Amino acid sequence: MSSEAPAFTPEVEAAIQTVREDVARLHGELVRYNLVVWTGGNVSGRVPGADLFVIKPSGVSYDDLTADNMILCDLDGNVIPGTPGSDRSPSSDTAAHAYVYRNMPEVGGVVHTHSDYAVAWAARGEEIPCVITAMADEFGGPIPVGPFAIIGDDSIGRGIVETLRGHRSRAVLMQNHGPFTIGVDAKDAVKAAVMVEDVARTVHLAREAGPLIPIPQEAIDSLFNRYQNVYGQSADTRR
Numbered sequence: 001m002s003s004e005a006p007a008f009t010p011e012v013e014a015a016i017q018t019v020r021e022d023v024a025r026l027h028g029e030l031v032r033y034n035l036v037v038w039t040g041g042n043v044s045g046r047v048p049g050a051d052l053f054v055i056k057p058s059g060v061s062y063d064d065l066t067a068d069n070m071i072l073c074d075l076d077g078n079v080i081p082g083t084p085g086s087d088r089s090p091s092s093d094t095a096a097h098a099y100v101y102r103n104m105p106e107v108g109g110v111v112h113t114h115s116d117y118a119v120a121w122a123a124r125g126e127e128i129p130c131v132i133t134a135m136a137d138e139f140g141g142p143i144p145v146g147p148f149a150i151i152g153d154d155s156i157g158r159g160i161v162e163t164l165r166g167h168r169s170r171a172v173l174m175q176n177h178g179p180f181t182i183g184v185d186a187k188d189a190v191k192a193a194v195m196v197e198d199v200a201r202t203v204h205l206a207r208e209a210g211p212l213i214p215i216p217q218e219a220i221d222s223l224f225n226r227y228q229n230v231y232g233q234s235a236d237t238r239r
Contacts, residue, residue, distance in 0.1 A: 005082030012050045019045040019054045019186070020067040020084075026190045027056060027065050033194045035113035036062070042091040045186035046101055046108045051075045053101055057088040075102045077154075092151055099157025100182065104165065109186035111193040114178050117200035121145075122173040128196075128203050131212045135199045136220040137227035140168030143196055148175040156180070168224065171196040 008016065023045045030036045030043065039062065044055040054070045071085040077098035079086050091097075097110045121128055121143075128143040130136055135143075146163040149155035160180050163172045170192040171181045179196050183189030206212055215223075 006080060008050070012047065012052075015048050015050065016052065016054070016072060017067070019047050020070045020072075022186050023054045023056065023070050024065050024067045026186050027062055029190050030111075030113055030193070031062050033115075033197070035115040035193055035197055037114060041113040042093050042097075042111070043186055043190060044091075044094075044097045044110045047072075048108075052080070053097065055091050055094055055097055057085060058091050060088070073098065093156065095152070095154045096157035096160065096180070099154040100160055103157075103161045104182065106184070107182045109183040109189035111181045111183075111186070111189040112178065113193050113197070115193070115197035115200070117204050118143075118171075118173060118179040118197050119177075120204065121200055122175055122178050125175045127173070128200055129212060130215055130220055131203060131206065132199060133215070133223055134195070135203075136215055136223035137231075138192070138195045139171060139199075140224035140228075141220055143169055143171050143173055143179075143199070146172045146174045146180075149177070151177075 023043050026043045030041050035041060039059050042056050044053050046053045052072055052074060054072055056065055057069055057071055068084045071088060071090040072080040072083045073090060073094060074080060075098055077094045079090055093112050100107055100110050125145050127145050130142045144163050144167060146159040149159045156174060159174055160172055164182065170183060171179055173179055181189045181192035181196060183192055
């Protein structure tokens with residue numbers, strides 16, 4: 001395989017650099033919201049206008065992540081040679097992210113965390129029921145559970161796609177593993193990761209105190225529609 005960098009158009013080069021900067025910065029949000037420990041977890045972002053995405057290197061401290069050591073991959077998860085970061089190994093979840101991008105073209109960002117309460121629900125293989133309005137707003141219903149899958153190939157990606165395709169939720173709890181979230185871009189997927197941990201914690205605490213009160217489906221539908229289509233100054237405000 002050639003180690004020379006491929007020739008991209010100036011527009012694609014600019015898009016790659018923007019996504020590199022965004023993805024590097026957004027890893028800091030995972031630390032800020034206590035969603036990861038050590039070097040676990042990852043953020044990726046699709047490059048607009050190209051069959052490429054950017055993801056973090058494997059096993060590198062969050063303090064050391066920069067735009068230049070983010071790794072550029074094709075949609076099969078192969079590292080693009082000759083590009084910044086290509087001398088490093090990409091995240092162990094790269095194949096899962098690549099599978100999502102190949103099979104869900106509307107997805108522009110994927111995030112995986114090991115956040116405490118969401119992982120606890122995943123360890124039980126139990127979906128988070130939609131019993132608070134913030135959950136209806138953001139996810140349009142319960143947070144589903146995906147199948148158990150081994151890290152390393154695209155098994156996790158297949159489970160994510162099979163579970164979320166046609167589902168309102170932008171988050172899935174992969175059984176015995178933890179949450180993965182998707183979004184229109186990397187920032188949107190990070191927001192979903194923050195929100196899924198928030199509702200995982202709140203619903204857990206509520207259930208410990210007593211029975212949960214379901215929200216009627218028609219109310220969930222109304223809340224979801226209002227938040228997704230009316231709330232804020234524009235669609236971007238929600239992200």
